[in-house]
Amino acid sequence: MTVSLRGETWLVGRVLIVAISAFGTLCLVYWHAAFGIGAPFSTIIGSILAAPVDDPAGALLHYLRLPRTLAAIVTGACLAAAGTLFQAATRNPLASPGILGVTAGAQLFVALVTVVPAFALIVPHTMAATMGGLTAGCITWMVSRGSGAGPVRIALSGMAVSLMAGAAAAALALLDESTGASLHLWGGGSLVQADWRASIGALIGFLPAILLMLILARQLDILALGDDTARMLGQNLFLVRGAALVLGVWLSALAVTLAGPVVFVGLVAPNLLRMAGVSRHIVLLPSAIIAGIALTVGADLLVLRLSASTVELPVGVPVALVGAPVLVLLAWRHAGESRAVTEFADRYRMHHALPKASRVIFLFVLLATACLAGIMSGNDFIDFGSVGAFLTGSAAADLHNILELRALRVTGSALGGALLALSGLLLQGVIRNPLASPELVGVTQTSGLFAVVALLLFPEYGFLGVQAAAIAGGLGAALLVANLGLRSNLAPSAMALIGLGLAAFAASAATTLVIGGGFQASQAATWLAGSTYGVNATDLIILTGALFGIIPAAYLLLSVTDMLGFGRSKASSLGLNVRMIEWAHLLIGALCASLVAAVFGPVSFVGLMAPHAARLLNPGRQRDLLAASMIIGAALMVIADGLGRTLFAPIEIPVGLMTAIIGAPFILLILRRA
């Protein structure tokens, strides 16, 4: 392969820039090490290898600060390298440890090892994190059906896997309040070190990865040309991709074990450089690593500065501040490029699985059984006869009160499930992606974020203020996605990407706020997972009113949804005001989901699962799915709530976590069908 002279000078220029930024990063690292200690240069260098005798500053440097500096360097390097590798392997600029679900998977396994000490004897933390990351990564890969999938599909699948793993980790934390709920595990990450062991261990894990990256760099350049070209050039696609992904997972796992979940670094660092025009991996990899180091060390410097006067913040806070705008910018840029191809994979099979009458009977039996089981189970099992006595009003006072409480929660769950199903159906119709649902386009998370903000900043408005904020947040998210997407006539998949960016940002911002806001761990978990706990009659009246108000509008909208599937031009040639209809879909869909978020908090996966389950039962037009989706959504939520109340009684697992945990096998089911 010949390289032109111009190319070579160009390369020299690049190397120079890398060298200058490397020096800048080195200065930043030095500043981090020396911050607030006031030791001379020689002491700082001198205390790298051993603590100087009888010098408290030197001892502090050697035993605490320098391990922390090293931790920041290794974390930044690992995350940036992992992000670069994932992005190259999937050819998706959004692919990064956080968005692919690898961070959440690693975190879940570390949580498991922490809560169940017996596991820790068998598997050390790093191994657990790697296994978790690999498992989550594999699931994402399988769900998105590997390399053939578009960026949107991979990103949406990764987000779904993240939600699942996060829910399971949160449930573990709830079960064991004193040991499981440590902020480190599900907070914003922390670089504070107790000794050299962890940072040096991670560094040792990172070094062999450098060698592998050097070998892979050239192959990744070839892979970037596209699958066909790469294959023609004789590349073993499977091997290269697999190697890059496994290496990326290994690096992410190192970072998670060392510092907990620090998101955005793996996304931001490589993309900043790509925006600056760096594309060859032999340059991109080292420069992304330098940028990642600079970002992490800089963020931790800010943490050090703040902790000198106030509280010790998680390092994820400053990283998110930088990362969020870059993420939106990326989604926007990528959105502009993406092809206007719809991904709606469901072909209408015109045979009916069941005759109509049996379908109707099946659905009502399903819902009735779920509700009855929900009423009968809880802290104590209540038999059928006592439920009958309750219905006729002749139950004893205590029994009456308990059953009344359960009836409220079962009804609330059913209403919420129906609304979520409606939301999923509308959003899947307009975004034309089987994985579109309120939680994957950012509506649910933004609702949650706004609720937390209201709770922290305006506690004087009470719970009503929180609910209003949640609805405003959900609608705001839909408006933002619609405004960015529909105004500029973007493809539906591009809108999904913007929504996804929003979801990732809102979720991490809410977690960060909850932790930074001085909540206790158990309190925080309550606000990050939706639950039917404490639902009252007013809530039910609001939900019922909203549901029956929205159903007619949704029915009208859904009767034209199928035409959107033909593409915008065809639909408008059929005489539809496409723009209007798409706006209406998004806004009404978001309204349903944010109402649920306002009453219960974030509940995921019901909006995703219910329409698919309805389609399994009765493949057909969107409009025909309305009733079936709502009934199935209601039943799903009632079952999830009942399980959450019963499994570990008197300890309750919030319904928002249960739906996500039950959702796991369902994702695999969609995968098998699609």
Added chain:
Amino acid sequence: MNHLDRRKFLGSLCAATCAYTLMSRISQAAVPSPRIVALEWRYADHARSLGVTPVGIADLGEYARQSSVDRKELEASGTVDLGRRQEPSMEAIIAARPDLILGVNFRHERILPQLSGIADTVLYKYTQTGSDNVDQLALMLDELRELGEKIGRADAARTATVGLDDFLAKQSKKLASGQVSARRIVFAQFPSGVNNVRLFSSNSLPVQLLDRLGLVNAWTGRSEGFGFTTVGPERLLVLGDVTFLGVAVGSDNSYTRLAKNPLWQSLPFVRSHKFHALTDVVWPFGGVPAAQAFAGKVAETLLPS
């Protein structure tokens, strides 16, 4: 019908309370013992100080461990577990048929309407005193006194308070007469799973107790809202030559992590053997029994054997 019975019962309870305050000479046995449910552990302590065994305690297992009571014994006397302190099981609360529910603002404010529907409910400030410099020991004793007045056992509350005062005075005298040179003290908690340390501010309950023992708090940091400041290990270096009392939470906490670090050995208070890990379960946020156990433990630790 049962419902009405409960109303009647509550009414008679009220009447009994009034009667009691009017004719305070009548012996305590005349006052029926109310069924109390405690959603935060301190109020289980308070109820027990007043001679009432709660019929329900949230996270009973952990309460029994923290306050060194036998769980089986508690359960044998009719106490049931109510689930987590955050979001306790409503069904379990109803099934316990309480007359009085005791909770805390920061956890249970949201479910106050439902709780009030079940029984008379009192929510306390607990340790969430915000940035105001509230004396948390006085607050704890005030809560005990109010509860005593509410259930017609003001005498028992007074006795418990006087008992604590006596106990603290005795321990203080012991410390003063002993060879305890370490007057400047820092009290800390080592939380689980992290490398940070919580240092308690002067208004917090444990530090107020230390104050009553004649010890001086050497940590002047700002309270984050619950009476402590969370600091990284680097801040421990600037504490200087103090006596350091620490309580650890869980098995993998910041103490077990930091103690492995050689820097720990070079900390002034570790070098001069003034670091004391209260290894037994010590829970400094409870009521009178917990406070007494804590103060006793501290005095025992500081006095040269």
